């Protein structure tokens with residue numbers, strides 16, 4: 001009988017350390033918080049103007065126009081979050097109406113990788129003021145060209161177009 005060493009060792013001689021330490025998926029806690037924005041208009045049935053808000057902070061966004069709103073708190077309903085944010089920022093109580101839907105259920109993709117859901121709304125109490133995060137508010141005609149004249153946060157431009165298409169499909 002010859003002395004033969006088995007060719008296949010019982011344990012692998014080489015283990016890729018990356019293959020064993022890599023997590024299956026990224027923890028959800030690393031994902032940016034969802035954002036909600038309000039397309040506040042003069043009325044629900046036949047709106048003619050949109051309330052645009054100019055950001056005053058942070059520095060990188062200051063001077064750009066946006067939909068008032070903000071981040072949804074953990075466990076908070078997105079619509080409730082939006083009503084809360086608009087009350088804090090503009091001092092008005094709004095009623096939400098339709099969603100300006102994106103091609104993703106979590107909303108429109110923003111520059112930082114977060115997603116934003118946008119809802120149309122009307123003011124049911126109060127006079128809007130730039131109380132927090134904004135230095136200027138402006139009612140603008142719900143006309144694509146007129147709205148796009150503003151210096152929007154870049155990620156908001158397709159949302160503005162989708163909003164006009166939703167509420168004034170006849171142009």
Ligand SMILES: Nc1nc2c([nH]c(=O)n2[C@H]2C[C@H](O)[C@@H](COP(=O)(O)OP(=O)(O)OP(=O)(O)O)O2)c(=O)[nH]1
Pocket residue numbers: 035036037061065066067068069070071072085110111112114116133153155156
């Ligand atoms: N509110 C709002 N945020 C937008 C829009 N477009 C866009 O890219 N963003 C970005 C800017 C911010 O990075 C993020 C929203 O953060 P935020 O600063 O408004 O949120 P927040 O009021 O809850 O503030 P905080 O808790 O961080 O203090 O989403 C928009 O139209 N409206």
